[in-house]
Amino acid sequence: MTATPFHAVDVPFHAGVPFHVYDTTLRDGAQQEGMNLSVTDKLAIAAQLDELGVGFIEGGWPGAVPKDTDFFARAAKELTLRNAVLAAFGATRKAGLRAGNDPQVRALLDAGTPVVTLVAKSDVRHVERALRTTREENLAMISDTVSFLAGEGRRVVLDAEHFFDGYRYDAAYALSAIRAAHDAGAEVLCLCDTNGGMIPSWVSGIVSEVVEALGGSAVVGRTGDDGRPAGPVIGMHAHNDSGCAVANTLAAVEAGATHIQGCVNGYGERTGNADLIAVTANLQLKLGMDLVGEHGLREATRIAHAISEVTNISPFARQPYVGQSAFTHKAGLHASAIRVDPDLYQHMDPKDVGNDMRMLVSDMAGRASVELKGRELGFDLSDRKDVLAAVTDRVKHDEARGYTYEAADASFELVLRDELGELPRYFETQSWRTIVETVPDGHTPADVYGPEAEAFAEATVKMTVGAERIVATGEGNGPVDALDRAVRQALTPVYPELERFELIDFKVRILDNEQGTDARTRVLVETSDGERSWSTVGVGPNVIEAAWEATTGAYVYGLIKAGVAPAR
Numbered sequence: 001m002t003a004t005p006f007h008a009v010d011v012p013f014h015a016g017v018p019f020h021v022y023d024t025t026l027r028d029g030a031q032q033e034g035m036n037l038s039v040t041d042k043l044a045i046a047a048q049l050d051e052l053g054v055g056f057i058e059g060g061w062p063g064a065v066p067k068d069t070d071f072f073a074r075a076a077k078e079l080t081l082r083n084a085v086l087a088a089f090g091a092t093r094k095a096g097l098r099a100g101n102d103p104q105v106r107a108l109l110d111a112g113t114p115v116v117t118l119v120a121k122s123d124v125r126h127v128e129r130a131l132r133t134t135r136e137e138n139l140a141m142i143s144d145t146v147s148f149l150a151g152e153g154r155r156v157v158l159d160a161e162h163f164f165d166g167y168r169y170d171a172a173y174a175l176s177a178i179r180a181a182h183d184a185g186a187e188v189l190c191l192c193d194t195n196g197g198m199i200p201s202w203v204s205g206i207v208s209e210v211v212e213a214l215g216g217s218a219v220v221g222r223t224g225d226d227g228r229p230a231g232p233v234i235g236m237h238a239h240n241d242s243g244c245a246v247a248n249t250l251a252a253v254e255a256g257a258t259h260i261q262g263c264v265n266g267y268g269e270r271t272g273n274a275d276l277i278a279v280t281a282n283l284q285l286k287l288g289m290d291l292v293g294e295h296g297l298r299e300a301t302r303i304a305h306a307i308s309e310v311t312n313i314s315p316f317a318r319q320p321y322v323g324q325s326a327f328t329h330k331a332g333l334h335a336s337a338i339r340v341d342p343d344l345y346q347h348m349d350p351k352d353v354g355n356d357m358r359m360l361v362s363d364m365a366g367r368a369s370v371e372l373k374g375r376e377l378g379f380d381l382s383d384r385k386d387v388l389a390a391v392t393d394r395v396k397h398d399e400a401r402g403y404t405y406e407a408a409d410a411s412f413e414l415v416l417r418d419e420l421g422e423l424p425r426y427f428e429t430q431s432w433r434t435i436v437e438t439v440p441d442g443h444t445p446a447d448v449y450g451p452e453a454e455a456f457a458e459a460t461v462k463m464t465v466g467a468e469r470i471v472a473t474g475e476g477n478g479p480v481d482a483l484d485r486a487v488r489q490a491l492t493p494v495y496p497e498l499e500r501f502e503l504i505d506f507k508v509r510i511l512d513n514e515q516g517t518d519a520r521t522r523v524l525v526e527t528s529d530g531e532r533s534w535s536t537v538g539v540g541p542n543v544i545e546a547a548w549e550a551t552t553g554a555y556v557y558g559l560i561k562a563g564v565a566p567a568r
């Protein structure tokens with residue numbers, strides 16, 4: 001693979017200028033529907049964010065959300081951060097109060113963080129209709145609160161809520177709000193697209209005008225003699241309602257912003273915030289800015305998934321950079337070019353964000369896909385053109401009948417081994433049958449057949465294992481369970497490894513459902529041996545036959561991986 005991705009730009013952007021990567025997963029991310037983080041969860045996520053290399057972690061709103069107050073108290077004792085500093089989030093003082101007398105503002109001080117981020121109104125319509133105060137009082141609320149907190153030694157970030165909408169409505173007032181904060185000592189003026197409706201050209205236009213109006217932010221060529229920003233640090237906080245949060249953040253940076261806010265995995269209220277990993281990867285890998293260091297980005301996939309574990313929200317497979325499908329290739333034409341050079345169909349090396357390239361084999365595969373998938377599974381097929389052609393044909397034929405190998409790597413390996421003549425014959429099935437008993441609604445088998453009765457179904461299998469013919473029976477909750485018990489009864493004495501195999505997922509899909517009872521059924525099963533898991537597929541005229549193929553395939557695959565030799 002070549003070292004330089006095709007679209008990387010060589011010129012470092014904002015060279016030498018301090019740049020802030022500010023994470024708000026624990027505050028704005030936690031505003032996502034369905035997210036409910038405990039204090040322990042928040043501490044665990046903060047540690048991961050620090051490892052990613054962000055500079056600021058906004059931990060929540062102390063004084064407003066009791067868990068967030070606890071978070072800052074526990075973080076002070078339990079959290080050791082190597083890269084980041086903590087920020088406490090809150091609002092400007094209430095109208096008519098002194099900042100120092102507003103309990104909400106005092107709670108921000110009590111959080112003990114070096115940074116305090118204040119949300120402030122910058123859209124005059126919000127001042128008049130939501131805050132129900134005057135334009136002047138809102139500016140005083142900003143100015144008083146910032147100067148009070150700065151006077152107490154806090155670095156202050158101002159989150160100018162609805163800045164872009166406000167600027168489009170009344171630019172002079174929006175500018176006066178952030179100017180008030182700057183004059184009172186705010187270090188960062190972060191422009192928020194609170195409703196998430198902006199598009200990149202609007203953002204870059206407005207940010208450029210703000211940079212111009214405030215005497216210049218940290219744009220290249222706009223630094224003072226000491227190399228520090230000539231004007232206030234301008235930030236960007238984007239929501240994704242128009243699907244443009246990442247693009248809007250990049251547009252703001254290209255227009256001069258040097259502070260970016262976002263959430264890992266794009267968490268956040270409504271459609272989420274700018275995905276901080278995508279923003280950071282774009283800026284670092286495409287524009288040459290060193291934001292979280294090479295190490296941080298190389299950990300990004302692991303960290304994104306570790307955070308998903310804590311939030312208990314399944315990772316999004318198609319998430320840019322870190323999703324499971326981000327570097328996964330299905331089309332045969334792609335695979336044939338990737339075999340020559342992965343960069344031909346990838347915008348970057350997945351390793352740079354800790355992700356991996358994967359190949360899928362399906363009816364869209366060609367011989368190159370099979371060769372690359374084989375390589376992924378440990379088979380060198382480069383000079384086995386006969387096998388490549390046979391496997392490709394078989395996959396296309398099977399998929400036309402309802403199989404899906406892209407979701408069943410283990411079944412694909414069994415096909416490959418079969419065509420290579422390397423498929424061990426652990427057993428031969430002569431026949432199987434299963435009988436389902438029904439009992440009246442609301443009853444159990446025990447009610448009907450007596451206290452010893454446990455099962456609704458029974459099964460018999462006839463198999464040969466080596467030279468031995470075996471007949472075994474099983475009882476279960478249903479026909480698939482009964483058959484599985486019968487197979488285990490038959491095979492476990494010869495292959496005790498089977499005892500460790502456990503079915504952990506079972507998915508049934510009716511194919512061609514317009515054909516009613518003639519439809520075919522596909523079953524995908526996931527099996528585990530306690531250490532690893534694998535997926536197999538079966539297709540049949542009914543769920544029992546499909547499940548038989550999928551589960552027996554799973555046992556064969558498991559025995560191969562356990563290094564078991566077939567009985568003689």
Ligand SMILES: CC(=O)SCCNC(=O)CCNC(=O)[C@H](O)C(C)(C)COP(=O)(O)OP(=O)(O)OC[C@H]1O[C@@H](n2cnc3c(N)ncnc32)[C@H](O)[C@@H]1OP(=O)(O)O
Pocket residue numbers: 061063064065091092093094095119120121130131132161194
């Ligand atoms: C854009 C964002 O996402 S900002 C973050 C939003 N996050 C949250 O709201 C989560 C935490 N919020 C809370 O726990 C509560 O809403 C609290 C504790 C902050 C306030 O609760 P309450 O006192 O019951 O007020 P309520 O939520 O009904 O209304 C918010 C109040 O804050 C005022 N307010 C809103 N924005 C600001 C601001 N930037 N500066 C000062 N006051 C503000 C509103 O005018 C309203 O005042 P009112 O009570 O005098 O009418």
Ligand SMILES: CC(=O)C(=O)O
Pocket residue numbers: 028119159160161162192193194195237239
């Ligand atoms: C501050 C914030 O979260 C917003 O304006 O969206």
